[in-house]
Amino acid sequence: QVQLVESGGGLVQPGGSLRLSCAASGSVFYTMGWYRQAPGKQRELVANVIKSGSTNYADSVKGRFTIFRDNAKNTVYLQMNSLKPEDTAVYYCKVDYHWGQGTQVTVSS
Numbered sequence: 001q002v003q004l005v006e007s008g009g010g011l012v013q014p015g016g017s018l019r020l021s022c023a024a025s026g027s028v029f030y031t032m033g034w035y036r037q038a039p040g041k042q043r044e045l046v047a048n049v050i051k052s053g054s055t056n057y058a059d060s061v062k063g064r065f066t067i068f069r070d071n072a073k074n075t076v077y078l079q080m081n082s083l084k085p086e087d088t089a090v091y092y093c094k095v096d097y098h099w100g101q102g103t104q105v106t107v108s109s
Contacts, residue, residue, distance in 0.1 A: 014084060088108070
């Protein structure tokens with residue numbers, strides 16, 4: 001059974017940075033990514049990266065967030081810079097079709 005362990009969420013001021021990580025047990029996976037869900041909104045894709053390293057980003061985070069993976073560690077990271085209050089949400093790791101438990105990111109002064 002695949003287990004995903006997320007870490008790195010927290011409270012940060014606008015303009016600050018956070019790095020999320022998600023470690024997956026098991027074999028190397030094809031697609032690893034991050035989604036987020038703000039209160040009252042639908043869950044949305046933030047970014048994903050396939051095994052080759054090709055990436056995909058939501059328009060709202062392009063230029064601010066960077067996703068990368070370490071296949072040897074089965075871990076995906078999301079480096080979040082220039083954070084805005086509208087980035088506040090629960091962030092979920094998704095590895096192929098497996099979901100993490102979510103980690104809260106709050107951007108507030």
